[in-house]
Amino acid sequence: MGEVTISSKFQIVIPREVRKQLGLKAGQKLKVVVKGRVISLVPEVPLSEMRGFLKGMDTSGIREDEERL
Template identity: 55%
Template structure:
């Protein structure tokens, strides 16, 4: 777990080890989501890069009888 400091301009620096492990680059966009008392940063991916990311997912589920 890494600790960062919030600057007077409310900026933070993502530690190098995390940037490298996630493949983040300068200028890349991220989405920021607040969950209760924590923040999550999610790197935005081009839609073409996401092609096939659901391959092999199990889509079977039980339906209610009136929905068949």
């Protein structure tokens, strides 16, 4: 797991190995999600890139039939 330091301007640098692993590019936007005392940075993905990403997903057991409208 990488480690970052907050600068005097409250900036952080994402470690190279994390940027490589996630395929992050300069200028790419990240969403900041705070839950309790945990901060998560989630890369924004254009809607066009999400097309078909759930293809082949097993949907059995997600909801009971009586929960469906």
